[in-house]
Ligand code: SAH
């Protein structure tokens with residue numbers, strides 16, 4: 001059954017026309033869903049009862065199920081959701097943090113997942129540890145926003161696709177979800193407040209550049225040379241650094257926003273002064289910004305974060321190279337670390353059966 005929250009207004013209007021309903025019904029429905037935030041058809045009181053029943057037969061309106069919620073109003077809040085087939089995903093709500101994405105006035109950033117698991121197998125990342133399970137549908141992306149706002153009582157004004165999964169590997173559903181999240185008839189989050197992060201799927205970066213929305217792009221760089229990236233990110237063998245940087249240049253030529261490079265600092269892997277100099281060079285060339293994130297340890301992986309003096313030294317070399325760079329040290333704000341790990345811990349406690357049902 002198709003989910004109602006996967007349909008942009010024009011498609012919903014067309015579907016309702018097939019059911020013999022006038023165009024204004026679709027507007028009424030999206031108003032209930034995204035403005036008044038009701039969660040099921042039965043509460044849409046200005047629709048005839050017969051239509052509400054018909055909608056319930058045609059479309060799925062079930063919201064995401066909250067499994068756990070941790071954190072409080074002024075800290076990072078983490079949500080673990082169960083999907084219709086029993087799979088688990090996580091979403092993280094981060095309070096005001098000027099150093100993060102978007103402008104200093106941003107109040108609440110939501111870090112959303114785009115897939116269950118991840119196929120890209122970066123060596124340092126919890127999301128890929130158990131491989132890839134499936135893509136999220138558009139409604140499962142949109143609903144992370146609605147469900148977090150409902151459960152937290154907070155309004156989100158910034159979205160980053162930095163949860164579990166590789167968003168550009170789920171391109172169609174990603175764009176569909178962004179269309180809905182950005183729409184004036186929907187949650188209405190501005191494109192400049194939506195950041196898509198990728199490990200470097202070059203053709204998709206070019207496609208993203210060609211579509212009209214002014215969304216932001218973050219690149220999980222983590223290495224400023226092919227030899228470093230090859231060591232920790234298998235995708236670099238398919239799309240090596242120069243091809244990735246060319247695609248970034250293309251993106252930049254098409255959009256007004258600066259690109260952000262994410263750079264996790266891992267001891268002995270990518271944290272030398274030479275690495276910092278190479279990173280500065282790339283950053284200057286792309287007129288990008290760098291977000292340096294000290295590595296967060298993951299159960300079962302041996303990578304380490306450098307000491308604070310080592311981190312400071314790396315930043316100093318980066319700044320000497322005239323790179324625009326910030327370091328994100330606050331533990332609670334470490335969105336990336338939050339994503340992927342929570343699910344893994346829970347999944348190992350509550351195994352998901354092969355058929356998708358929870359045991
Ligand atoms: N797949 C996309 C979107 C996920 S973003 C991408 O890789 O860009 C998640 C971010 O968290 C990525 O930059 C990822 O490299 C980073 N990350 C993964 N594991 C981490 C860890 N243990 N500590 C800090 N950052 C981590």
Ligand code: SF4
Nearest residue numbers: 118120122125128199
């Ligand atoms: Fe996947 Fe991104 Fe993690 Fe790499 S860093 S395994 S692409 S989620």
